[in-house]
Every structure is written in structure tokens, then in C-alpha cells.
Amino acid sequence: MMAGDGLLVRVKPRLGRLTPVQAAGLAEAALACGSGSLDVTRRANLQIRGVSEAAWPDLLDRLVAFGLVDADGVAESRRNILVSPEWKPGDDTHRIAAALHDRLGELPALPGKVGFVIDAGAVPLLSAEPGDFRIERCSKGDLLLRAEGRAKGAPLRPGGEAQALLDLAQWFAVSGGPTAGRMARHAASLPDWANGGAEPARPKPALTPGMHELGAAYGLPFGRLKAQTLGQLAQMPGVRGIRTTPWRILMVEGGVPGEVDGLSIDPHEPLLRIDACPGMPECPQSSVETRELARRLAPHVAGRLHVSGCAKGCAHSGVADVVLTGRGGAYDLSFGQRAGAPPLRAGLDIDSLIAHFGAT
Numbered sequence: 610m611m612a613g614d615g616l617l618v619r620v621k622p623r624l625g626r627l628t629p630v631q632a633a634g635l636a637e638a639a640l641a642c643g644s645g646s647l648d649v650t651r652r653a654n655l656q657i658r659g660v661s662e663a664a665w666p667d668l669l670d671r672l673v674a675f676g677l678v679d680a681d682g683v684a685e686s687r688r689n690i691l692v693s694p695e696w697k698p699g700d701d702t703h704r705i706a707a708a709l710h711d712r713l714g715e716l717p718a719l720p721g722k723v724g725f726v727i728d729a730g731a732v733p734l735l736s737a738e739p740g741d742f743r744i745e746r747c748s749k750g751d752l753l754l755r756a757e758g759r760a761k762g763a764p765l766r767p768g769g770e771a772q773a774l775l776d777l778a779q780w781f782a783v784s785g786g787p788t789a790g791r792m793a794r795h796a797a798s799l800p801d802w803a804n805g806g807a808e809p810a811r812p813k814p815a816l817t818p819g820m821h822e823l824g825a826a827y828g829l830p831f832g833r834l835k836a837q838t839l840g841q842l843a844q845m846p847g848v849r850g851i852r853t854t855p856w857r858i859l860m861v862e863g864g865v866p867g868e869v870d871g872l873s874i875d876p877h878e879p880l881l882r883i884d885a886c887p888g889m890p891e892c893p894q895s896s897v898e899t900r901e902l903a904r905r906l907a908p909h910v911a912g913r914l915h916v917s918g919c920a921k922g923c924a925h926s927g928v929a930d931v932v933l934t935g936r937g938g939a940y941d942l943s944f945g946q947r948a949g950a951p952p953l954r955a956g957l958d959i960d961s962l963i964a965h966f967g968a969t
């Protein structure tokens with residue numbers, strides 16, 4: 610898709626994981642064909658920024674060669690699977706995601722943003738992350754199928770999970786789901802086999818930067834990453850892979866804490882409490898700069914700060930403690946709201962915001 614700084618090319622790593630070879634290949638491709646900037650999205654995908662029309666075919670060839678993009682465009686568009694980033698080889702999440710992946714060709718045509726969540730670890734981790742058709746652990750320990758927007762799901766027989774997801778997607782397609790757009794907005798009554806009374810188990814908190822069983826988790830301010838940094842991570846001694854997450858965190862399997870340019874392993878880093886979309890000039894819908902202002906305000910704002918280039922609020926759909934929304938070249942200020950909500954003060958410039966928060 611086109612952005613203010615060129616084409617934005619999305620890469621959806623299988624199982625949310627890059628091998629060191631793939632990570633190095635992706636970094637090289639982003640430098641050769643794009644601006645060298647990468648984003649980690651809220652669906653745990655990667656976006657290569659600043660790609661020119663001329664460089665696009667070369668980039669695609671490189672990504673296909675590294676197994677990062679499917680050569681078949683239809684298959685690529687169907688591969689919208691968010692998996693628990695704590696999966697281990699052979700566990701339920703791995704097994705179900707691999708089975709679904711092998712059968713993506715059986716899916717009906719679905720709206721572009723419709724996707725799957727496979728969160729089959731011992732304790733759920735992705736309960737707050739959107740996804741239309743879901744496999745989760747229920748409070749009794751079994752796996753369940755749950756449609757987004759429904760509080761409860763249907764218990765599953767072991768081995769039937771991928772088939773159940775395909776069946777639910779098929780039902781969505783023929784019952785008017787594409788008109789509603791997403792499962793959460795699709796009000797049709799579920800078929801009996803998908804309409805169980807099993808409650809999902811309580812989730813554990815999202816991952817935070819620091820050391821984990823799998824390795825070192827690094828936070829990415831604003832979800833932004835330099836291609837050189839990805840290459841550096843891939844070459845760290847002992848690294849077995851790099852996992853993406855929906856929380857602007859990269860899990861470096863086998864990694865140890867260290868200095869990595871632009872990333873933080875400190876869970877208390879103020880920049881990791883901030884949501885700020887790319888803003889001007891990268892997004893043509895923004896009339897204001899966002900991230901430099903967010904960096905200046907970060908140490909002076911208590912709680913969560915959201916700086917949004919416009920009322921759409923792409924970086925954070927929920928409420929934040931302090932919200933700045935760009936409009937007509939100035940900022941609207943609100944507290945405890947979503948981006949675009951009626952402001953407490955409107956039309957503020959950068960100098961008055963710096964003064965208001967006591968920043969420099």
C-alpha cells in the first residue's frame with residue numbers, strides 16, 4: 610500500500626518467527642529496496658517502508674526467495690494467523706497453526722482484515738488481541754473454538770481444531786459475514802456446533818521487555834526498527850530465531866541482554882508507554898508531526914500518552930491517559946479519551962504543549 614514515504618510492504622512471518630537467515634535477508638532487502646525502516650504491527654507482522662515502484666519487483670523476489678512471502682498472492686492474502694509468541698515446537702499452538710497453514714487453500718473469500726488467533730498455551734496470552742476466529746484454552750484446560758464478539762466458545766475434540774476454524778470461516782462467508790466486515794460485527798446466530806458455553810481461561814499479562822524463558826525480549830519505541838538493527842539481532846551469538854509479537858516487542862530466541870540500537874530491554878523505559886502513529890510526513894492524512902513531540906513529552910507524562918496524527922487513531926484504538934490528536938496543523942488535547950474525542954483544549958501548537966507538560 611502507498612504511504613507518504615513510498616510503498617509499504619507487509620511481511621507476515623510464518624508462526625510469527627524469523628530464522629536468523631530470514632531476518633538477515635529481510636534486513637538486506639529493506640536496505641536495498643526501501644528506506645531501511647521497518648515497523649512491527651499490532652498483528653505481529655513487519656512492514657518494510659519507503660519502497661519505490663521501481664524496487665518493488667526486486668523486493669518481492671527477495672522475500673519469496675527467503676520464504677517470507679508466498680509466491681501465490683491469494684495464499685498470501687489468506688495467511689492472517691496470529692499465534693501465541695510463546696509457542697514451542699510440537700505444542701498445541703504450533704500443531705494447530707501448522708495444520709491451518711497447510712489448509713489455507715480451503716478458505717472461502719474473506720474480507721482483507723479477517724484473521725485467526727491461535728492461543729493454545731497453558732494460559733491464554735492473546736485474549737485482548739483482535740482476531741475473528743479463535744482457538745483458546747478454556748478455564749477447565751480444554752481447547753475451545755470462539756467467534757470474536759462472543760464471550761463463550763465451543764469445546765473441541767483434539768485434532769479437530771483446524772477443521773473447526775475452516776468451518777467457522779465458511780459459515781461466516783455464507784451467512785452474510787462479509788457484509789458485516791468482521792466477526793465481531795456479525796450479529797447472525799452461530800451454528801450449534803460453534804455455540805458452546807465454555808469460558809476462556811483468564812489470560813496472563815502481555816509480554817514485557819526483559820529476560821524470558823525463550824530469550825531476550827526487546828521493546829521497540831513506536832514499533833519502529835532499523836533494518837541494520839534487525840541484521841544485528843540476527844547475528845548475535847546463540848540466537849536461534851526472532852519472534853514478532855503484537856506488543857511492539859521482539860523476542861530474540863536464545864538472546865541475552867545487550868545494547869541494541871533503538872531498542873530497550875528495560876520494561877520501565879518511558880518511550881514504551883507511548884503510542885504515536887507515523888504522522889507527518891509519512892502519513893498523508895496527518896497535518897502534524899507526532900513522534901518527535903512524543904519523545905519530548907514522554908518523561909513528563911504520567912500514564913499512557915497517545916499522539917495521533919488524525920482522529921483515526923491507528924496507533925492505539927483504546928483510551929489513553931493523555932491524548933493529542935492532530936487537526937488542521939495543530940493539536941487537540943484530551944485526557945482519558947480515544948483519539949479524536951471532543952478535546953479539553955483545541956488548536957495547540959508544539960511550544961504550548963511543551964510548556965504545558967514542563968518538557969524541554
Ligand code: SF4
Pocket residue numbers: 886887888889892893894895917918919920921922923924
Ligand atoms: S492515525 Fe491518522 S495520521 Fe496517524 S497513521 Fe492513522 S491515518 Fe495516518
